Amino acid sequence: MWTRRAFLASVSIVALAGPVAARSAPAAGPRIRVQPVPLESVRLKPGPFLNAVARNREYLLSLDADRLLHNFRASAGLQPKAPVYGGWEARGIAGHTLGHYLSACSLMHAQTGDPAVRDHIHYIVDELAACQAAHGDGYIGGTTVERDGKEVDGKIVFEEIRRGTIESGGFDVNGGWVPLYTWHKVHAGLIDAYRTGKVERALPVMLGMAGYLATILEGLSDAQMQTLLKAEYGGLNESYANTHAITGDPRWLRVAEKIYDRRVLDPLTAEKDRLAGLHANTQIPKLIGLARIYELNGEPRDRIAARFFRNTVANHHSYVIGGNSQAEHFGPPDQLSDAITERTCEHCNSYNMLKLTRHQYGWAPDAALFDFYERVHLNHVLASQNPETGMFAYFMPLSAGAKRTWSTPHDSFWCCVGSGMESHAKHGDSIYWHDADTLYVNLFIPSTLDWEGGRLDLSTDYPFSDTITLTINAPMKHAIALRLPGWSKAPSVAVNGAPARLERRNGYAVLRREWRAGDRIELTVPMALTVEPTPDDPGIVAYTHGPIVLGADLGPASEDWDGLPPALVAATPEQAATPIDAAAHRFRLTGTKPEAVTLLPFFNQYDRRTAVYFPTFTRERWNAEEAAFIADQRARQALKKRTVDGIDIGEQQPERDHDIAFNHADLQSWAGKSGRLLPWGTGNYIEFTLAVRPGPMVLRALYWGEEVDKDFAIEIDGHLLAEEHRSVPPVKEWVAQDYPIPEALTRGKHNVRVRFETRGTDARIYEVRMLEAAAGA
Template identity: 30%
Template sequence: MNTNSQFMELDGRQTQLLDPELRRREDENRSYMMHLENRFLLLNFNLEAGRDTSAEAIEGMHGGWEFPTCELRGHFLGHWLSAAAMRYHASGDREIKAKADSIVDELAECQKENGGQWAAPIPEKYLYRIAGGKQVWAPHYTIHKVFMGLLDMYEYAGNETALQIAENFADWFYDWTKDFSREQMDDILDFETGGMLEIWVQLFGITGKEKYAALMERYYRGRLFDPLLKGEDVLTNMHANTTIPEVIGCARAYDVTGDEKWRKIAENYWDLAVTQRGQYATGGQTCGEIWSPKKKLGARLGLKGQEHCTVYNMIRLAGFLFRWSRDPAYLDYQERLLYNGLMSQAYWQSDLSHGFTSPYPSRGLLTYFLPMRAGGRKGWSSKTGDFFCCHGTMVQANAAFNRGIYYQQEDHLYVCQYRDSQTTCTVNGSSVTLLQRADPLTGSSHLASTSSAKQSVLEDTRKYPSQPDCLVPCLKLELEKDTEMTLQLRIPGWLAGEAVILVNDTEVYRSSDSCLFVPLKRVWKNGDVIRILLPRAVTCFPLPEDESTVAFLYGPLVLAGLCEEERILHVPDAAHPEQILTHDNEREWGSWKSTFRTTGQERGIRFIPLHEVGYEPYSIYFPVKSDQ
């Protein structure tokens, strides 16, 4: 077993999310999931099992990739079950668990009708076809989602029936693969396999049965993994989200078996995909689902930028690598993809009010791809007419945002992300509760024209007359007794100045060093308060191969310029293009805004955080020209 298993994430009901925007997204995600009817979620499974023999299209049935003639039909339900299980694990939501449990019961009935093993929404012959070299659209991908949903329902929601279905289903694969030669199996694995390796690892970890270890070896994709072990580039111009789930399977295999081979594959993959390749300001590296060439990203600023699925899965992979290494660079990466991927590509909501209107809808569900082209617009999908692969990762990604915030190893408590939240754990036999809230530095809690907040004159109204350009997380400890422990506080890579840490108003740390953990070891007392000041600023992020084409970030937030075409920005200092951006509409009510405008341009441009863009045309990258 991997010895890093003692380094534990504090997830589930140990950690409560308090951030209002992320909770809104969780609630919208739950509402969407509950809106989808079981009959239509299960339709393709029931059709395959002969339990639904409707002679015509049914009003309300799902379209797009879930339509009964699509070869990927049924893929979404596995994602839905995973999301429901994660939601229940995080919140104890009994209603969504009841809905999920009833779906699992129906899948058990489908499996019985199929002979006791097969539990997929597609026929077995799809796999026989790919074994014969015939083209079928990724049957393993669809089947993996079913397994994933079942095993998550077992691990997160305690559904024993789900595990039994998965084990019976796995028997079909054990029998089907046993007579293939290594070359034949390798040919099969050249068709997209999704996370099938991870499934066999999960089942081996849960049950310890050797047949799952055998399936792990059969699903070892040597044509990908062996070159990765040698450090060879097997990604350029290859489909991105085919391989990320496969490598996540390797990462999980290391956790379960401790075999260093699996860890090396995952680490080499990251080095090749991210470190050597470079990245866009958003954190992505792909266009049209394809890995871009190393450090040559500018030629691929298209409409089909980073795919939501790759964002979600790279966040997952970064989580494994962080647990192994404790390197906070992986946390910076996750943070950037949260804001500029997950939040920018799903559950957008307009903030217009007080009589202001827009010709566009007030909400956006999902944009499969994030446009990177100048003047691009996000393409928002429908609730039941599309069901792209990213609909699935969308419901998973938004099921529980309380993950990845806190970790613990013995008497070390790691604060990894700064989101309003609360976590509870046990340290040296003592119950420890850590409450995290960001100080808005506004001097007012008057948030809207309808609020009844107090109008007291507070020091911060004078201390911060303008946007303070600082994130200030505050941590409060609730202890049942004095407790010796070490708080490991993350200082992010986007730090723009000196980070300052105060304990009970006494300064204990000051440094401009970034992308590290600051350890605070002491005997902590009930009520102790830690205040962390993290200055942030607008910075420019050039393309790896072209420093004259830049994007702008405010801390971890990518800023989108609202314009319909490519615009050249004229800058007085070529080394610091960010100096042409200044705060714009910096405050509304009692909230500071992260919005900017250009200065010194013939035509000005407003910049807003990318995740706040709905239907407007926008640009992320701009050519800059020095006036010197």
């Protein structure tokens, strides 16, 4: 039993375990070959990245720590000092933002030296210590769960797990919305407060927290662990690995190794891509954790899995901006052309892919890894924060006419708000890397470096200039390795105005000399326009210019858009684009129907509607298919206008937003779509809430055409809508089935409860929409 005495002993673990390892504690031995220069040694200079940091600092300082702490104090039996925030913080996942906030403030302090954000860390850590003392067993948490129709403290879920009561529908544990995910955010936030924020008293709080959950996990069998790990748990394995790195205590590494989801990780260890249909950001942190564990224990399988996963996602599941996923899920490899929608590229995924890329780079520095990093960093991460308001985007929509949806200051608190806080607190963390001999310059962000007695100034208007200048301001002994981007065909380097003799190695220009104050290095990376087709359909293309992804400007986001996607009718896509101002990445795309469009950098079209991918046609094909293309696009627009509400079954956020409930409904996927399987029998159900409008309504369900001879009922607010038998010829495609709803079932209502229930067979449910009846129907 985890007692108060055990807790008090746990917070003294530093003394018991002997000297605590260094805060950074990357690893022992040769597994890490290069490391990033400490963030506190880098200061950003004016430019879009410094502006992003400044807007983010304003937002961090505007938040009320007591509102983020509301649930933590309530859980501990202490009177909250302020009301809870809205959005996700008012729901079962509450508390995750506080963990992100601790990390973001710690990174912001390191990036800027601003003492104000560090004061917030001190205050929160002291409050969490008070909450932990009130619990008396190491627990600190803000999650809640519904029991008997009431929201209660989420600690009950953890104690149920301790007793071996573990059930999960994929995004919950015993009905609690991903409690281990939130736990990880707070654990990681305390680690960052200690290591990066330099707040010493965060360590005993973190160790008490780690000890509470460890006693639960250590008591579970492997089968129980695998059931528990069906639900998203963030990078919990990484946090325990880092706890080991800080303390040197092998207990924490054993716990990290136990947090191993065999269903997902074993195929990756065997270098098999079975990612289709999986919730993307549930998986990426698992591999970050494996990468960290490998650095500490040297287990080859962990390195193999992490490396294979990163390479597979980057090369076979990513869009042109480097982001991945559609509606938060991976599709089949190299199949993107039919998944270019308004819900592409979740920010959390890119945030975590950059973390994973940093690990892989640390093992074997290769400039190609930072070509990928730069593409994501410039074209997705920088695009995901509004530079005027500091607010964040959840998805980065790539479909024609789409716009970005921004968070609100106090009523969103999505996961991507949390990762956004962190992303825009640390833009200097990967510019400079080093080993004992060489300083690597990987990102071309205006900055100054003050490190190990040497001082360096990086000046540039990149990416709106192809020239990067480094000035040595104090003697340096390290060789300097400049990344030569793979997209630049003829880069050049000059030192003190003369062409440099250089060594080329792994995509770098390596310069060796005794650097003196006043030495000047100039790197020029000429940029060219490139056409990048989707891997499965070379007739759908995107444009890049140097490191910049281009997007067509289709007008202000504040205005409705019902135009046709620009279709390119020309001899070749390359011939269709002509420069207006190449330095500003402005091109004219002629030959597009219905009219020519202007290509601009995608990332900074913050309040514009855009198109990133363009279907291409020869003139002959366009003449033959124009009518069908226009009819298909108009049908899509008409369906969008008719759609009142919809739910993608098997996707975490849509299910939560629509208050999903079920008794037996396993997560599954098919042909790139997520869904749930109601097992064979009678009375297995899934139900959810959909909005309705006045007037005739139609329920539309999407089925896979081969899933026939199924018997199930569909109800609206307990009234039978249809008895479905699916006795139709099988087809290998998606099939939409409409069910007209009697007006009496929706009259005077704003929403209804929809239920699917088996009647003797199994049933698979994927996507359900509530539509206005078609005109004239």
